[in-house]
Amino acid sequence: MSTISIIGSGGMAAAIAGRSAKAGHAVEVIGRDTAKAKALADKLGSGARTGTYGAVPAGDIVILAVPYSSAAAVVADYGGALGGKVIIDITNSAAPDLSGLLTPDGSSGAQEIAKGLPGGTQVVKAFNTIFGHVLAKGGRLDAFFAADDAKVKERVSTFLESLGLRPLDVGGLHMAQSLEALGLMMISLAKNGAGTWDFAMRVDVG
Template sequence: MSSISFIGVGGMAHAIAARAVTGGHSIELIGRDPANAKGLAAELGVEATVGTFGTVPAGDIVVLAVPYTSAVPVVAHYGDALAGKVIIDISNTFNADATALVVPDGTSGAQEIAKAAPASAHVVKAFNTVFGHVLVKDRPLDVLFAGDDLQAKASVSAFIESLGLRPLDVGGLEMARWLEGVGPLLMGLARNGAGTFDVALSVDFPG
């Protein structure tokens, strides 16, 4: 297994890191306040490495677990410290009432993050189509992902599978906009047709 770095120590970082630990990965937790990273490590019950914000992350895979409003500035702040890394963007880009996306037509949050990242880094969109509180449950789930670099996508796919989840590749990074559009779709489903936020999308392959 490998070392996975998390920039951001909120709910989604907790959910993915918990599965990563179970999957045998070592984890590095990075927050602007090291006390918050140490707090998450304590919640997880593991001896995670606590990294320094803005320095080179230890992991070859870096989970960017911050809100989209912070994502581009954080990546720009890191600059060349992210060179050669596979960056998993888990952010959602919908507005306050989850009825529309805040990014302009023709692009996505993931693509804007990729523009801010070093040329040798590769951004893969993943995990934004699964609610964090659902992700922490020990159940099979589908994780849709998109990216332009085949090797980076293979690494992310293997990582997803190691978490006991099913990776489903939807294509190049231009597809990230449509993955981000799943956010409002899920919110609408939870509030209306399902009547609960304990929902997840799955894909069936008829035999």
């Protein structure tokens, strides 16, 4: 197993960290709020530890588990410290009123985040189509992901599989636009037609 660094300590960060620790990965929790990060690491047990915000993360895979509105600032705070890492962006770029996405036409949150990262850093879009509390419950959920590099895709697919998820490759990073639109649709569905947040998207192959 490997070391997984998670920037963030909210509900989604906790769900991914919990699955990662259960799968046997070493988990590093990092956040501006060091007390909150330490509380999550302590809750995880299994050798989980906290890292220093802005310093080079211990893991080669780094989960960016912060709101999209904060992502650019976090990336700027890290600067070159994220160079050469695989960054899994879990953000949804939905507008607060759910009127659309906050990203420029033809782009996505993942692509915008990638612009602020140092060269050699690979960005993967994943987890944004799974609600945190649903992920935390366990079970084999479908995990859609998008990235440009074939070797990085293979590595992230293996990581997702280790968490008990079914990895589903949707294509290059440009497909993050579609995944974020799906994330927006799921939030809107929860608030309107479904009337519940207790659901997940699944691909059935007949």
